[in-house]
Amino acid sequence: MSTDATHNSSSTAGEIEKAFDPKLLVFCCNWCSYAGADLAGVSRLQMPPNFRVIRVMCSARVDPEFVLRAFERGADGVLVAGCHPADCHYIGGNYRTRRRIALLKMLIQQFGFDPDRLKLEWVSAGEGEKFQKTIVDFTNTVKELGPSPYRGGV
Numbered sequence: 441m442s443t444d445a446t447h448n449s450s451s452t453a454g455e456i457e458k459a460f461d462p463k464l465l466v467f468c469c470n471w472c473s474y475a476g477a478d479l480a481g482v483s484r485l486q487m488p489p490n491f492r493v494i495r496v497m498c499s500a501r502v503d504p505e506f507v508l509r510a511f512e513r514g515a516d517g518v519l520v521a522g523c524h525p526a527d528c529h530y531i532g533g534n535y536r537t538r539r540r541i542a543l544l545k546m547l548i549q550q551f552g553f554d555p556d557r558l559k560l561e562w563v564s565a566g567e568g569e570k571f572q573k574t575i576v577d578f579t580n581t582v583k584e585l586g587p588s589p590y591r592g593g594v
Contacts, residue, residue, distance in 0.1 A: 462516035462582040463591075464491035466575070467502045471529045472564045473521035479568030480575075487572050488579045491519075498522070499560075500533030504544050507558065511548065514591045517557045517582040519574070524562040534562070554585050 468474040474495045480487065496502055499522025510518050520541060528534045538560065545555035559581075561574045 460583060460587060461488075461490050462579060462587070463514060464517045464519060464575075464579065464582065465510045465515045466491050466493045466519045466521060467499065467506070468493050468495055468563075469499045469522045469529075469533075470495055470497050472523040472527065473499075473561075473571065475565035476521070476563040476567045476571040479566065480572045481568075483568050485568060485572035487575045490579060491575060498528065498530045498533040499537040500528075500530065500540075502537065502540075504540055504547075507544055508548075511551075511553065511557070511588065512590060514588060516585075516588045516591065517559070517578060519559045519561060519578055521561050521563045521571070521574070524564055527564065552589060556581055557585060557588070 466477075468477055474493070477493055499520055502520050507518050507520075520537060522534045522537055523529065525534055525538075541558065541560040545558055548558060549555050559574075559578055561570075563571045563574065
């Protein structure tokens with residue numbers, strides 16, 4: 441009888457893991473990655489529906505506080521998508537973004553987060569398939585990491 445109870449509890453844990461659907465926040469620059477996201481949608485590329493897009497004029501406009509607040513409010517992962525280096529409409533915005541994300545990864549690790557919960561990706565307006573693949577890969581990565589440590593607390 442105890443083996444049945446053990447079997448039932450492990451199957452329940454497996455069901456909980458399968459049911460985990462990560463909440464992702466995606467910051468997209470207006471000129472490239474937002475257009476790439478739009479292309480992915482118009483092309484009807486299959487993507488998980490567990491992400492929300494926030495359009496910003498440039499990836500450099502993503503204040504580190506926005507990322508920290510997203511994690512504080514229970515986001516399981518944050519993706520910042522911008523123009524490819526040297527293609528930024530604001531000259532060097534994406535270079536600033538690259539430095540900020542590197543520093544933010546170190547910071548969130550100090551808070552006990554896996555740095556893989558934060559991702560930076562360059563997506564141009566014509567790369568709808570790349571946007572779709574990035575979302576799918578990031579969702580799978582965050583699923584492996586499990587729910588955010590702050591998810592239940594807020």
